[in-house]
Amino acid sequence: MRFLDLFKPISPFIPEVAPPQKKVPFNTRLLWTVGALIVYLIMSEVPLYGIPQGTGNDPFAAMRIIFASSRGKLMELGIGPIVTAGLIIQLLSGSELISFDRSNPEDRGLFTTAQKVFSFVMIVIQASLYILGGTYGDISSYQSILIFVQLLAAGFVLMMMDELIQKGWGIGSGISLFIVAGITQNIWWMSFSYITMQDGRAFGAIIAMIQGILQGLSVPDWFFRIGFPDMLGFIMTIVVFAFVVYVEGMRVEIPITHGSYRGYRSKMPIKLLYVSNIPVILSYAMFANFQMVGQFVWTRWNQDNSNFFLNMFGMYNQTAQGGVNPIGGLSYYVTSPGSLSGVAADPLKAIIYLIIVIGFCLIFSLTWLEIGGLGADQMADQLLQSGMQVAGFRRSKKPLEKLLNRYIPTITVIGGMIIGALAAFSEFFGVFGSGMGALLAVSILYQYYQTMVQEQVEDLYPFLRGAFS
Numbered sequence: 001m002r003f004l005d006l007f008k009p010i011s012p013f014i015p016e017v018a019p020p021q022k023k024v025p026f027n028t029r030l031l032w033t034v035g036a037l038i039v040y041l042i043m044s045e046v047p048l049y050g051i052p053q054g055t056g057n058d059p060f061a062a063m064r065i066i067f068a069s070s071r072g073k074l075m076e077l078g079i080g081p082i083v084t085a086g087l088i089i090q091l092l093s094g095s096e097l098i099s100f101d102r103s104n105p106e107d108r109g110l111f112t113t114a115q116k117v118f119s120f121v122m123i124v125i126q127a128s129l130y131i132l133g134g135t136y137g138d139i140s141s142y143q144s145i146l147i148f149v150q151l152l153a154a155g156f157v158l159m160m161m162d163e164l165i166q167k168g169w170g171i172g173s174g175i176s177l178f179i180v181a182g183i184t185q186n187i188w189w190m191s192f193s194y195i196t197m198q199d200g201r202a203f204g205a206i207i208a209m210i211q212g213i214l215q216g217l218s219v220p221d222w223f224f225r226i227g228f229p230d231m232l233g234f235i236m237t238i239v240v241f242a243f244v245v246y247v248e249g250m251r252v253e254i255p256i257t258h259g260s261y262r263g264y265r266s267k268m269p270i271k272l273l274y275v276s277n278i279p280v281i282l283s284y285a286m287f288a289n290f291q292m293v294g295q296f297v298w299t300r301w302n303q304d305n306s307n308f309f310l311n312m313f314g315m316y317n318q319t320a321q322g323g324v325n326p327i328g329g330l331s332y333y334v335t336s337p338g339s340l341s342g343v344a345a346d347p348l349k350a351i352i353y354l355i356i357v358i359g360f361c362l363i364f365s366l367t368w369l370e371i372g373g374l375g376a377d378q379m380a381d382q383l384l385q386s387g388m389q390v391a392g393f394r395r396s397k398k399p400l401e402k403l404l405n406r407y408i409p410t411i412t413v414i415g416g417m418i419i420g421a422l423a424a425f426s427e428f429f430g431v432f433g434s435g436m437g438a439l440l441a442v443s444i445l446y447q448y449y450q451t452m453v454q455e456q457v458e459d460l461y462p463f464l465r466g467a468f469s
Contacts, residue, residue, distance in 0.1 A: 002099060003092070003098050003099075003114075004098060004099075004107065004110040004111060004114060005110070007110050007113045007114050007117065008110065010113070010117070011109065011110060011113045014113050014116055014117070015160065016112075016116075016163065017160060017163045017164045017167050017169070018167075019167045019168050020167070020168050020169060023168075024168060024169060026171075026452075026455045029168075029169065029170055029171050029455070030171060032164065032165070032169045032170045033165060033170040033171045033172070033177065036161045036164060036165055036170060036174060036177065037177060037178075037181055039157070039161060040068075040075070040158070040161065040177075040178050040181060041181060041185070043073070043074040043075050043154055043157070043158075044068075044070040044073055044074070044075045044182070044185070045070070045073060046073060046074045047072055047073055047074075048072055048073060048074060048076060048147055048150050048151070049146060049147075049150065050139070050142075050143040050146040050147055050150075051072055051136045051139070051143070051147060052136065052137050052139065063080070063284045063285075063287065063288040064078065064182075065182060065183055065186060065433055065434045065436065065437040066179065066280075066281055066284050066285075066434075066436055066437070066440065067079050067080040067083065067179075067284075067285075067288065068175075068178040068179050068181065068182035069182075070182075074150060074151075074154040075154060075158070076130065076151060076154075077123060077126050077127060077130070077151055077154070077155055078158075078178070078182070079158065079162075079175050079178055079179070080122075080126060080285065080288055081119055081120075081122035081123040081125075081126050081155055082119045082122075082158070082159060082162065082175065083175070083281060083285050084122045084126075084285050084289060085115060085118035085119040085121070085122045086115065086118075086119075087282055087285060088118055088122075089111075089114060089115050089118055090371055090372070091371060093371070098111075098114070116159065116163075119155075119159055120155075120156070120159070123151070123152060123155035123156070123159075124152065126289075126292060127147075127148050127151035127152060127155070128148070129292035129293065129295070129296050130147075130151070130292065131144050131147055131148060132296050132299065132300070133292055133293075133294075133295030133296040133298075133299055133324075134295055134298075134299045134318075134324045135295065135324075158174075158178070161174050162174030162175055162178075165177065171448070171451055171452065171455065172447065172448055172451050176444045176447065176448075177444075179440055179441075179444060180440065180441050180444045180445060180448075183433045183437040183438075183440060183441045184433075184441070186432065186433045186437070187237065187432040187433045187437075189203075189204070190203075190204060190205060190229040190233070190234075190432040190433075191204050191205055191206050191229070191234060191432065192204040192206055192207060193207070194207050197228055199225065199228065201215075201225075201228075203228060203229065204229065205225075205228075205229040205230050205231050205233060205234045205432075206231070206234065208225065208228070208229075208230070209222050209223070209230075209231050223235075226339075226341050227339075227341075229430065229432065230430065232429065232430065233429065233430035233431060233432055234432060236426070236429040236430065236431045237431045237432040237433065237438070240422070240426050240431050240438045241438045241441075241442065243422070244422070244438045244439050244442045245442055247272060247273060247418065248271070248273060248442055248443065248446070250271070250272040251269040251270055251271045251272060252269070252270045252272075252407050252411065253267040253268065253269050253270075254267065254268045254270065254390055254403070254404075254407075255267055255268075255390065256268045256383070256390055257390075268383070268390075270407050270408065270411055271411075271415075272411060272414065272415050272418070273415045273418070273419060273439075274365075274374065274408065274411050274412050274415050275365050275368045275369065275372065275374060275412060275415065275416070276443060277419060277436065277439050277440050277443060278364070278368050278372070279360075279361040279362075279363075279364035279365040279368060279416050279419065279420070280357075280361050280364075280419050280420060280423050280436050280439075281436075281440075282364045282368075283357060283360040283361050283364055283420070284423075284436070286360065287334040287335075290330070290331065290334060291314075291326070291331050291334065291335065294313055294314030294316075294326070294329070294330070294331035295314070295316065295324055295331075297310060297313060297314065298310070298314055298315070298316045298324070299324070302315075303318075305328075311328060311329055312329055312330065313329055313330060313331065314326060314328070314329040314330060314331030314332065315327050315328030315329045315331070315332065316331070332349065333349060333352045333353055333356060334353065334356055335353070336353060336424075336427040337349055337350045337353065337427070337428065338427065338430075339428070339429075339430045340428060340429065340430065342428075343428050350428060353424060354421070354424045354425070357420045357421075357423055357424040358416075358417055358420035358421055358424065359420075360420070361416045361417070361419055361420030361423070362413060362416040362417055362420065364416070365412045365413065365415065365416030366409075366412060366413070366416070369408070369409075369412055374408070375408070376401045376404035376405045376408050376409075377397075377401050379404055379408070380397050380400040380401040380404060381397065383400060384397060384400070390403060419436070419439060422436070422438075422439065423436040423439075426438070
C-alpha cells in the first residue's frame with residue numbers, strides 16, 4: 001500500500017478551494033490577490049485575545065520576517081507551519097518514500113491532501129509548543145485553549161488563502177505574497193514609525209534622525225541608536241538590496257542548440273544563487289522549530305537549568321513578565337545577536353551563530369540539489385527531453401552530466417555560503433527586514449513582475465499562451 005493511499009478515506013472531507021472552470025481575467029485575479037493581501041495585513045494587526053502584554057525578548061524575531069508572522073497577533077505562526085510541512089513532504093518525496101505520478105490527477109489530488117494534512121498537523125504542533133513552551137508567560141488553562149483556537153483558525157484561513165491564489169484565482173503564490181508583504185511592512189515601520197520611545201525620539205529611523213537634528217544632538221546620534229532602528233541600519237538596508245540585485249544577476253551561461261532546428265542557438269543560464277533562497281528558509285525553519293521544542297523542554301523539565309544534557313539543548317531564564325529568554329545551549333546560539341551592540345556584548349555567540357547559519361545553508365543547498373530536482377543528472381535529462389543539447393557535445397546524457405557537474409556543485413556551494421553570510425551579517429548591522437528579507441523581496445518581486453507582464457500579454461494576445469506554456 002502506498003503512503004498517499006492512506007489519505008484516500010479522508011480526502012473528501014478535507015476543505016479545498018475549487019479551481020476556476022475557465023481562465024480568470026487578469027483584473028479579477030488582481031482583485032482576489034489584493035483581497036487576500038488585505039485580509040493577511042488585518043490579521044497581522046489583530047492581537048490574540050487573552051495573552052498578557054510584554055513577555056520579554058522575542059527569540060523568534062529573526063525568523064518572523066521569513067515566516068511572515070507577527071508577535072502576539074493572529075499571524076503569530078505565519079507561514080511557518082506550511083513551510084515546515086512542505087519541507088517534510090519534499091524530503092519524503094525526494095527520498096522516494098512517497099511515490100506518485102505527477103501526470104495522474106488522482107495522485108496529484110492525494111499529494112495536495114497530504115500537504116494540507118501535514119500543514120494542519122504542524123499548525124496544531126507549533127501552536128501547542130508556543131503555549132506550552134512559555135512564550136506567553138504564565139497563563140491559565142482557559143487562556144491556553146482560547147489562544148490555541150485563535151492560532152488554529154488563523155492558520156487555517158492562511159492555508160486556504162494560499163490555495164485560493166495558487167489555484168488560479170489570484171496571481172503567483174500566496175506564500176510569496178505574504179512574505180513580501182511582511183517584509184515591506186517591517187521596513188516601512190522601522191523607517192517611518194512616529195511612536196515615541198524611551199529615548200524621547202520616534203521608533204522610525206528617518207523620523208528619529210530628523211528629530212535628532214532639530215534637537216541639536218551630535219552627528220553620531222543622528223545615525224546610531226542602541227536598541228532601536230537607526231540610520232546605520234537604513235543605509236545598510238539600501239546597500240544589501242543593491243548587493244542582492246547585483247548577485248541575482250550573476251550567472252554562468254552555457255551555449256545550447258536545438259537538435260531538430262539547425263541554426264537555433266540560445267544560452268542556458270546557471271545563476272550564482274542556483275537554489276535561490278530555499279536553503280536559508282529551510283535553515284531558519286529548522287532553527288524556529290528547534291527553539292520551540294527547546295522552550296517546551298526547558299519549561300517542563302529543566303527550569304532550574306540543572307540538567308547537564310538538557311542544558312546543552314537550551315538554557316533559559318524567566319523574565320519579570322513571565323516570558324522566557326535563551327541564555328545558553330544550542331537554542332542560545334541559533335538566536336541572532338540582533339545588532340552591533342549585541343555582537344559587541346557577546347562576540348563568541350556572533351561567531352558561532354555565523355558559522356551555524358552558513359553551515360546549514362550550505363548543507364541545505366547541497367541537499368536541495370537532489371530533492372528539488374536541480375542536480376546535474378536531472379538537468380541533463382531535462383535538456384535532452386526538450387530537444388536541446390550543448391554546442392560542441394554529442395547528444396548523450398553522460399557528457400552533458402559531466403559538463404554540468406563542472407559548474408552546478410561549485411556554484412551551489414558558493415551561493416549557499418553567500419546567502420548564509422548575507423542573512424547573518426545583515427542581522428548584525430540591523431538591516432531592516434534582514435538581509436534574507438531583502439533577498440526574498442527582490443526575488444519575489446521580480447517573479448511577480450514577470451508573471452504580471454506575461455498575464456497582460458496573454459490577455460492582449462491569447463494566441464501566445466501556448467508559446468508561454
